[in-house]
Amino acid sequence: MPTCKLCGRSFDTLTELxxxxxxxxxxxxxxxxxxxxxxxxxxxxxxxxxxxxxxxIESKHMSYLISI
Ligand SMILES: [Zn+2]
Ligand SMILES: [Zn+2]
Numbered sequence: 001m002p003t004c005k006l007c008g009r010s011f012d013t014l015t016e017l018x019x020x021x022x023x024x025x026x027x028x029x030x031x032x033x034x035x036x037x038x039x040x041x042x043x044x045x046x047x048x049x050x051x052x053x054x055x056x057i058e059s060k061h062m063s064y065l066i067s068i
Contacts, residue, residue: 036064
């Protein structure tokens with residue numbers, strides 16, 4: 001079952017988990033620097049966007065956010 005590693009909630013599908021991360025998870029770091037790869041962004045919103053998008057395609061970001 002896909003689980004949000006940050007807050008511990010589980011979901012039926014990965015899609016629901018991604019929606020959770022992008023809209024309502026309040027445990028995503030409030031930082032302009034990505035905690036996984038160290039890239040810096042103009043705003044917290046951009047960093048969050050990066051983190052969630054990368055998790056779709058890249059395993060390091062994925063394992064930071066998600067456990068399946
Ligand atoms: Zn969460
Ligand atoms: Zn990153």
